[in-house]
Structures are given as C-alpha cells and as structure tokens.
Amino acid sequence: MRDRQSGKSTSVLGRAIAVAAAMLGFAATSGSAQVAGGELVLAQSANPPSLDAMTSSSESARNINMNIFEALVAIDENVDPIPMLAKSIEASDDLLTYVFPLREGVLFHNGKEMTAEDVKASLERYREMGATRGMLDKVKEIEITGPYEVTFHMSEATPTFIEGFSSPRAPAVIIPAEEAAKPANEIEIIGTGPFRFVEFVPDDHVTLERFDGYVPNEDFQGATGFGGKKTAYLDRAIYRIIPEAGARVAALEAGEVQWADQIPVPAAKRMMSDETLNVYEARQWAFMTFIMNWNLPPTDDVNFRRAVLYAIEPEEVMAIATEGFYDLNHGWQYPGRTYNAGDIGKEIYETAHPDKAREFLAQSDYAGEEFLILTDPNYAEHSRAAVVLAGQLNAIGINAVVKQHDWATVLKIRHSDEGWNGWTLMQGLEPFLGPYGMAAKMTGDKTHMRGTDPVFDEAYDRLITGKTVQDRQQAFADIQTAIYDLVPQIKLGDVGRMQAGSARLKGFRPFRAPRLNDIWLED
Amino acid sequence: MTGKAQAHSAAMASAWGARARLGLGMALRHRSIRVGGVLFGFVVLLAVFADLIAPFDPNKNNFRALLSAPDAVNIFGTDAFGRDILSRVIHGTRLSLLVGLLVVVATGVLGVILGTLTGYLRWLDGPVMRVMDGLMAFPGILLAIALAAVLGPSVANAALALTITFTPRTARIVRSSVLVLKEMPYVEAARACGASHTRLVLKHILPNALPPLIVQLTFVFSISILAEAVLSFMGVGPPPPTPSLGNIIAEGRSYIQEAPWVALTPGIAIAMSVLGLNIIGDGLRDTLDPRLRNL
CATH class of the missing domain: 3.40.190.10 (Periplasmic binding protein-like II)
Structure with missing residues (x-):
C-alpha cells in the first residue's frame, strides 16, 4: 500500500x-558470492x-x-x-x-x-x-x-x-x-x-x-x-x-554488451533458451496511450474525440504495437493498485463500437479534414500503434493520416498547438508512481492535451489534498470517469518491457x- | 503544307521508324538486354498488375498471425502487423518503380534542357554548371536524405529529392555531348546552309546526344530504386502504412533472425529490379556506342 x-x-x-x-529483506546480494x-x-x-x-x-x-x-x-x-x-x-x-x-x-x-x-x-x-x-x-x-x-x-x-x-x-x-x-x-x-x-x-x-x-x-x-x-x-x-533493436540483440549475443534494454519480444523469446543469457520480463512497464490535442480541429470537438474513443479496438492495437506482450486494461491505474478505479470505462474500452462512433462523428463538426496522428519510429510501439489506429479510424470515415518524425521532433511538435491531433505515447513512470503523475498531465499549465477543464482541476485538487485514502480514491475515480467522457487521452492497454543480460x-x-x-x- | 513537304515528312518518319526498328532489333540481339529485360520485365509486370496479382490487401492487419512463417496462405509469410509480405512487396515494387520512373522522366527532361542550353549557349555554361557542381559536391544519397527530411515524408517529395540529386549528373553528360556535337562538320554544314539554332539543336545535335543519355537514364532508374529504398529505410520515404521496399526492410531488420522473410523478400525484389536495369544499361551502352558494338 x-x-x-x-x-x-x-x-x-x-x-x-x-x-x-x-x-x-532488501539484501538481494545476501548469500551470494559477490x-x-x-x-x-x-x-x-x-x-x-x-x-x-x-x-x-x-x-x-x-x-x-x-x-x-x-x-x-x-x-x-x-x-x-x-x-x-x-x-x-x-x-x-x-x-x-x-x-x-x-x-x-x-x-x-x-x-x-x-x-x-x-x-x-x-x-x-x-x-x-x-x-x-x-x-x-x-x-x-x-x-x-x-x-x-x-x-x-x-x-x-x-x-x-x-x-x-x-x-x-x-x-x-x-x-x-x-x-x-x-x-x-x-x-x-x-x-x-x-x-x-x-x-x-x-x-x-x-x-x-x-x-x-x-x-x-x-x-x-x-x-x-x-x-x-x-x-x-x-x-x-x-x-x-x-x-x-536488432543491433542491441546482436551486441548482447556477441558478448559486446552484457545488458541490453528494449529487446524485441520475438528475440527475447528466442533468447530464453540460451543458457548464456538471462531475459527479464517487466510486465507492467507502461501504459500505451493516445493523446488528443484539444486546441486543433477536429479534436477540439468533444464529440469528435468521443467518436475516436468509440472507434478503437484496443486488442488489435495492443497485440500489434507490443508484439504480443501486453495486457488489456481500461483503468488508469494498474490492477490491484490502491487507486484502481474499478470498472469505470470498461464497457467503452473493451471493444470497438463503430455505430456509436459514427453517431458521435455525425454530431461533431467534422468535415473530412485530416486527423493527424503524430508518432515516432524510435519507439517502435508508438509507430505500430499509430498505424493500426489510423486503419481503425479510417474505417469509420475519419481521414486519419500518420505523421512520423524522429522522437526529438515529435517532442517539439507536441508542445505546440499545431501539427497534430493525436499522439501515441507510452507512459511508464507516471502510472508506476501512482495516480498523481497521471492526473497531473491533465491539469495545470502543461497538460498533455494542451487544454484544461475545471472537472480535472477540481478532481486533481481533491486527489492531492484529500485527507483520507477514500477521499483520494474517489477523486481519482472521478478523474477516470471524466477521461472516458471528455477524452483528453485514450487508454489502449498495458505494455510490457523485455530486457536481457549475460548470465x-x-x-x-x-x-x-x-x-x-x-x-x-x-x- | 505542300505536297513536297508532306512527302519529305513521310520520308523522314519512315526513316526514323526504320532506324528505331533497326535499333530495337540490334538491342534485342544483345544477350545482356534480353536477360535484363526478362528480369526487369517480370518486376514491371508485378508492379503494373499489382492489384490483380497481390493475394491480399497490403495494409490488412491480422493480429493473430504476427510474423507467421511462409505457408500455403502467406507464401512469403507475414510481418509484425500480420500483413501479407508478398502483397506488400508487390505494391512496394509498384511504388519503387513509380518513383524511379518519375525521377527518370524529370531528370531526363531537366538534364536535357540544362545540358543543351549550357552546352550550346556558352554564356549560360558558367553560372548553371557552378550550381550543378555545387549540388554534385554533396554525396548523392546524403543530399537526397537531407532534402527528403526537409520536404517531409511522401512519394512526391522522395521523387523530387532524387530528381534534384541526379539532375546535375545527367545535365553534365548531355552538356559534354552537345559541346562535342556542335563542333562536328555536319553541324557546321547545316549552320552554313542557314539552319536556325532551334533546328540545329533539335534536329542535328540532340538526336545524336541521346545514346549516352539513354544509358545514363537506365542507371538513374536503378539508382533511384535503390535510393528510394534507402529513403524509406531511413523513415523519410512514403509514410506508413504505405508499403515501399525500403520500409518493409526497415520493419524487418529487428526480426532478421526470427523472421528473415520480412527483410529478405523486398531485398530480393530490389536486387532483381536493379540487376535487371543495370544489365539492360550495359547492353544499351554496348549497342549504342559504335566503338563497343563489335567488341
């Protein structure tokens, strides 16, 4: 706790x-010959x-x-x-x-x-x-x-x-x-x-x-x-x-490095049978998220954002983006954590609702303009998720276009109001540390969605100043409810990370x- | 048009047709051109009839068949999206050839215009060729990557970047031919007979400057296919999910040990295209250069 x-x-x-x-008993080293x-x-x-x-x-x-x-x-x-x-x-x-x-x-x-x-x-x-x-x-x-x-x-x-x-x-x-x-x-x-x-x-x-x-x-x-x-x-x-990634794997297998991060899942599976290597699985490494830009049409329209939310089939996105190393999780906290908000949003998340998505699209002011999905090839999960999302959104009539730049350029673009509508991002440390980091990205002057809403501000204030755990749990539940209603970000699932090292x-x-x-x- | 002029035109057309048939006949007799033609012709057929030949939609994901090994359904396996590799390679080949063709046409047109003008009009030679020299000072592929990065990832921009990269070399070849040809006695004779500059250039110089240009353009075509693959591999080619041979290889490089078919299949397609074009180019050079014809 x-x-x-x-x-x-x-x-x-x-x-x-x-x-x-x-x-x-922290002593990981006890009993071993260091x-x-x-x-x-x-x-x-x-x-x-x-x-x-x-x-x-x-x-x-x-x-x-x-x-x-x-x-x-x-x-x-x-x-x-x-x-x-x-x-x-x-x-x-x-x-x-x-x-x-x-x-x-x-x-x-x-x-x-x-x-x-x-x-x-x-x-x-x-x-x-x-x-x-x-x-x-x-x-x-x-x-x-x-x-x-x-x-x-x-x-x-x-x-x-x-x-x-x-x-x-x-x-x-x-x-x-x-x-x-x-x-x-x-x-x-x-x-x-x-x-x-x-x-x-x-x-x-x-x-x-x-x-x-x-x-x-x-x-x-x-x-x-x-x-x-x-x-x-x-x-x-x-x-x-x-x-x-392939070069990291090769360097590890050749003995040029003794530890490597971000190992592709197929390579990690192969390495598991290699006695000279150890593969480390970190199952709950990050949330795969899709962030909306509230300041640029068409994502400035809440009904359009809802259409995007309802159009997404998360299993396809996650399976492809993560090479099969994922968990489907609608929650904005990991299962079993103190602030996990239960089933809020689960029904929306579990599968695509194309009819509902089209309904929201019709209610929005969308006129066929480009929906720009910002992504990068440096984190392959980001670009794969973007490609799958574009396909799913095209299927309901959204003119989704993938804009791929290197990671540094993406960070620069996403800090502006122009040039992007959606941004694929793995958020690792925020959910790892609990609800505050996640919620902080939807309030204050540096929100991921480049906009604010009093619902998030009020709930975040209760989250950080709540006197009891129950008060703060309720505040986070309210935030999760608002996320599925106002759609500042879309949760796609939980991503694992493979690392490997020499035996x-x-x-x-x-x-x-x-x-x-x-x-x-x-x- | 007078009857005499019509008769002259008909005679000229007939002569041109005869020369073309003769040239084609000579080319087809050349073994390299036949071999290259078969290789490249196969690739062209794939590209032209991609929609009919490709067994699947090249962008259709299947998350239940990620990186599947070749089997009866996906005969060249699937990629990390579960997409059929064969279908993607066929459509990627179409895109590569399209870029190559655009570059060849644009480079040919620009190269002929710039090369002819600078070769024929000496006052233009200095300024234009210094600009060309400036462009040629950069390594070709590096210049193309930089231009494509600045212009943004798209098919048109990739073609534009490669055109800017390869035009100076083409212009230089045309210019050097024009410089030699304009001093030839038959051109002097035509000039002495009162032929206009336009007539001299279009009728007497350019037709004879074409053989080295044609050979050069076959190499531009093959280099463009390779360069387009490099641009796509580097992420500055057409944006995903558009299949191109380079981006399929880029996607497959992380799985080269576990799923080699992802990178190998487009690699083979590139090799066939470039090899075919290079062999054709060699054959054309032998055929069109009288000094090499009988070697």
Missing part, C-alpha cells in the same frame, strides 16, 4: 519508514538528452543519472518513499512543516561533504528549472535549520507531498551548492551516488566509474528501489547508445532504471 494516512505525527511517519526499511571489479557494458536505445538530472525527465537520462545522483527521498522496491540523503522525514501534525535531518559524512564525487547549504541550493535550483518542479509548488520556503538539517514550510497541507517529492521522473537530486548556481545543462556532473561520471560521447557512450568515497546508508540492511544501503561492486560501467551478470533485478549497485559480473 503506497498511501500515507494524513495527519500522522512526525514520529509515526518516521518510525513507519524506519520499520519498513528494517523489516524488508565479485568486485569488472566492466559492465549496457546498451540502451537513445542518447541522454542531458545528464543534468534535474532538468531531464527522459528515460535515457534516468537510466544513467540514478546511479550518479541521489535525492533526499527515494522510492523503495515497492514504490514507497524512503529517506536517502535525509536521515528521516519528520512531518508536523498539520503537514505544514517537514524537517529533513541529513545524513552526515556523505561525500560528493569531488570529495566535498554534503551539508544543508548544498541541499537548499539544489532544491532552490530545482524550483527554478526542475523538469517536474510542480512537485515543489506547495513548498513556501526551504529553510536551513542546522548544518545538517533543512525544513520545508508548506503553503498548504498536502498529504501526498512526500510521494511526489520521491519521484525519480526528474529527481530533485542534491548537487554541490557551487554547481547549483549554474544554468541548466552547464553543471559539472557531480553527485553523491555510488558511481561517478567519467565521460559522455554523444551518440556513442557514457562512462561511469565506481566512486570509492561512496558512503552507504547504514540505516538499511540492503539496497531497495533507488535507495537503501547500496554497494558498488563494478569498477566501471559503459552505456553504449545503440538505437537499433555472468548477477544480482540484477529490473526496475525503472538499471541499477549498477549490488550487481556484479561472475568470472
């Missing part, structure tokens, strides 16, 4: 986290757009940055928040004050010790240029209350604040104060993590080395999620940028980013 009851006292929250940490040393080569599909961790929410950057940088709070293996550079989290009863005593003796990669000055400077920088700086919107002031302590003063009680603050999407990492004074993407890459940055050759590789001055968090028994007591065994890690690679467990700590290479 990922929710914290509101109004709990400081000590209760702190104890809960400490007990959870102590009780969990081997220190060696060089691990990893293959990923894209360049990190930036290694300034605060400013990038890109997966390709996160894969690397989560091993270099650390934040005050992290998520554990169950996606619950845990202290990382903070010793504990002490919230006042009214949730208007959070005190973060810091771990002492933590060293940056330049050898300097981390203090409250660095923390305040880093977080002020994050409030200015962090890619998800909205998570600090309710923080009125960050005060240094001791050489190793900072205190957050909140403008409003927000029971979900710590969940948001622990997000690794664009993590609020701590960097030296002198670096925090620099503009975005101009810092020296210096963190407190178990690996330090060595070099980045764009379109080729990023190299990290073990940081021998790393100070593990002794409050935990072992590593968990992006936190806990981390141990670095590898001497060096090299992330090779290999965009082509020599030990201790590896799939998570939202490959963790270099607590893994090693056997001779």
